[in-house]
Amino acid sequence: MSVLAPENTKGKVRESLFSRTGAMLIMAVGTVYFLTPIWWLFVGASKSSEEFTSTNPLWFADFDLFTNIGDLFAYRDGVFLRWMLNSVLYTGGAALLGTLIAAMCGYALAKYQFRGRELLFNVVLSGVLVPATALALPLFLIFSKVEMTNTFWSVFLPSLVNPFGVYLARIYATASVPDDLLEAARIDGSGEIRTFFKVSTRLMTPALVTIFLFHFVAVWNNFLLPLIMLSDERLFPVTLGLYSWNTQVNQIPELRGLVIIGALLSITPLVIAFLFLQRFWRNGLGAGAVK
Amino acid sequence: MTQATIVDVPEGTEAPPRRSGAVRYGRAVPFFVVPFGLLFVLFYLLPIGYAIVQSLYTVERTGTFGPAREVFGGLVQYGRVFQDGPFWSSIGRVLVFGVVQVPVMLGLALLLALLLDSGLVKGRRFFRLAFFVPYAIPGVIAAIMWGFLYSPNLSPLKPVTSAIDFLSADFVLWAIANVVTWVYVGYNMLIIYSSLLAIPAEVYEAARIDGAGPIRIAWSVKIPLVMPAIVLTTVFSIIGTLQLLAEPQVFRSFSSAVSSTYTPNLTVYSTSSVPNFNLAAAFSVVLALATFVLSFAFLRFTQRKGAR
Numbered sequence: 001m002s003v004l005a006p007e008n009t010k011g012k013v014r015e016s017l018f019s020r021t022g023a024m025l026i027m028a029v030g031t032v033y034f035l036t037p038i039w040w041l042f043v044g045a046s047k048s049s050e051e052f053t054s055t056n057p058l059w060f061a062d063f064d065l066f067t068n069i070g071d072l073f074a075y076r077d078g079v080f081l082r083w084m085l086n087s088v089l090y091t092g093g094a095a096l097l098g099t100l101i102a103a104m105c106g107y108a109l110a111k112y113q114f115r116g117r118e119l120l121f122n123v124v125l126s127g128v129l130v131p132a133t134a135l136a137l138p139l140f141l142i143f144s145k146v147e148m149t150n151t152f153w154s155v156f157l158p159s160l161v162n163p164f165g166v167y168l169a170r171i172y173a174t175a176s177v178p179d180d181l182l183e184a185a186r187i188d189g190s191g192e193i194r195t196f197f198k199v200s201t202r203l204m205t206p207a208l209v210t211i212f213l214f215h216f217v218a219v220w221n222n223f224l225l226p227l228i229m230l231s232d233e234r235l236f237p238v239t240l241g242l243y244s245w246n247t248q249v250n251q252i253p254e255l256r257g258l259v260i261i262g263a264l265l266s267i268t269p270l271v272i273a274f275l276f277l278q279r280f281w282r283n284g285l286g287a288g289a290v291k
Numbered sequence: 292m293t294q295a296t297i298v299d300v301p302e303g304t305e306a307p308p309r310r311s312g313a314v315r316y317g318r319a320v321p322f323f324v325v326p327f328g329l330l331f332v333l334f335y336l337l338p339i340g341y342a343i344v345q346s347l348y349t350v351e352r353t354g355t356f357g358p359a360r361e362v363f364g365g366l367v368q369y370g371r372v373f374q375d376g377p378f379w380s381s382i383g384r385v386l387v388f389g390v391v392q393v394p395v396m397l398g399l400a401l402l403l404a405l406l407l408d409s410g411l412v413k414g415r416r417f418f419r420l421a422f423f424v425p426y427a428i429p430g431v432i433a434a435i436m437w438g439f440l441y442s443p444n445l446s447p448l449k450p451v452t453s454a455i456d457f458l459s460a461d462f463v464l465w466a467i468a469n470v471v472t473w474v475y476v477g478y479n480m481l482i483i484y485s486s487l488l489a490i491p492a493e494v495y496e497a498a499r500i501d502g503a504g505p506i507r508i509a510w511s512v513k514i515p516l517v518m519p520a521i522v523l524t525t526v527f528s529i530i531g532t533l534q535l536l537a538e539p540q541v542f543r544s545f546s547s548a549v550s551s552t553y554t555p556n557l558t559v560y561s562t563s564s565v566p567n568f569n570l571a572a573a574f575s576v577v578l579a580l581a582t583f584v585l586s587f588a589f590l591r592f593t594q595r596k597g598a599r
Contacts, residue, residue: 053445
């Protein structure tokens with residue numbers, strides 16, 4: 001991984017010191033750019049609304065974070081907590097179940113010969129290029145035919161489908177589940193489905209985490225679907241909820257503080273999870289980039 | 292390690308049958324494939340088909356106040372789409388956006404990835420994480436945050452924001468571009484960085500023996516080798532740009548310069564809330580086709596260039 005050979009000449013050392021400083025400078029500027037807005041959000045969330053406008057936006061005044069959180073949770077009978085719970089169900093639930101479904105399909109595509117296999121794979125692959133937003137409106141029309149718009153399921157069910165997950169699962173299953181092992185399991189008398197759950201999923205675990213992450217982000221970022229489907233605010237995911245508050249800030253100024261604290265609380269769990277799971281991102285991205 | 296294996300698998304349509312028999316394990320296959328297949332048909336293929344069908348209908352009324360009926364209208368809606376000025380200016384707007392924002396974002400991502408990989412930087416792990424954090428923030432929330440940061444009286448950048456109004460008609464498109472760049476640079480950097488890590492060290496060895504310096508190696512060895520990753524990120528970015536919705540939708544609360552037809556998807560959304568579902572469906576179809584054609588054309592273009 002270390003790329004530079006040991007420097008031995010004097011000129012090279014000076015040149016390297018120069019480029020080292022330059023590189024670190026660029027990295028420092030990058031860090032300021034990427035982290036300042038998050039720092040600002042954290043500082044802002046810890047202030048009362050008077051201090052928010054009157055004190056230095058990048059440094060703390062009185063630390064009122066917990067009072068603010070209390071206000072947020074109490075506002076309108078705790079509708080914010082409800083949104084957070086909805087988001088967990090929509091994104092976490094759909095990503096968990098969707099990963100399993102995609103993994104099964106990708107695994108079959110990788111490990112079995114069956115008629116229509118290539119056709120299925122190609123159709124799924126072109127599905128990757130269909131943007132989720134293009135589906136939101138027709139989904140709304142279909143759900144209104146069966147009078148199921150403005151329900152939990154109208155957002156949850158479409159969120160289960162992730163063609164990119166199938167594509168990744170096929171790549172990973174090909175790479176990490178040896179045919180010989182499956183053959184050995186067959187000789188031991190294990191059924192195909194049992195082998196999948198007992199043996200193959202274990203070998204594919206890192207891959208499954210990656211697929212889960214991709215799926216999670218896709219659902220978490222899909223804004224148009226809930227925006228079009230839902231009108232009852234008790235069904236909103238937290239993104240839609242904060243958006244709707246933000247549109248009312250001009251009429252109800254107290255919402256501004258709540259939007260800021262709500263934004264901080266809604267991103268905190270994800271930021272932490274992302275940092276811990278970063279190595280899975282890299283694995284997955286590396287595989288996705290080969291095509 | 293994954294990479295090598297994938298590349299080695301030739302997946303022709305006429306793959307020679309491996310020793311696993313299609314008949315013997317036939318019953319397991321439906322179990323694995325049907326759940327996804329069913330959901331894919333219901334929530335992917337059916338909506339696409341339904342959008343196309345809807346786009347071929349038009350609403351007719353008998354008299355001004357008569358009951359509305361849907362009648363088959365052929366390509367009437369598409370005629371409207373092609374005459375719809377605001378829709379095409381929204382397409383033009385996102386194309387301008389993409390032509391500037393995508394290269395800037397990917398250029399930054401490439402630069403940061405190369406620096407991380409160059410051995411010049413200490414604390415690689417920290418920087419990698421720091422740059423990636425914004426990707427955890429969904430577009431809506433990122434747009435809300437930056438909306439406050441741009442606002443003239445709340446911003447920590449007050450000297451800048453009081454001189455330049457980022458939310459004015461002249462700048463707001465680039466203000467949105469900055470939000471998208473902020474969220475996605477780290478993600479794209481990580482894609483490129485992962486494929487840099489996959490390059491075997493011997494490749495550099497050879498280049499160094501030939502007397503190539505770090506910049507030369509980056510330019511002539513690393514960048515060509517990570518081209519597939521750059522192509523992939525470009526395609527995803529093109530798709531993302533044409534689909535812009537959450538960020539401009541949020542910015543409508545901060546800036547009156549963002550109209551209800553600012554981007555193609557906003558046009559779809561506001562047309563469907565009129566409601567004019569048939570026209571909105573036709574917009575959707577045209578937009579999806581445009582996305583498909585653009586990303587395909589780009590893939591083709593790069594493949595042809597690579598082959599030469």
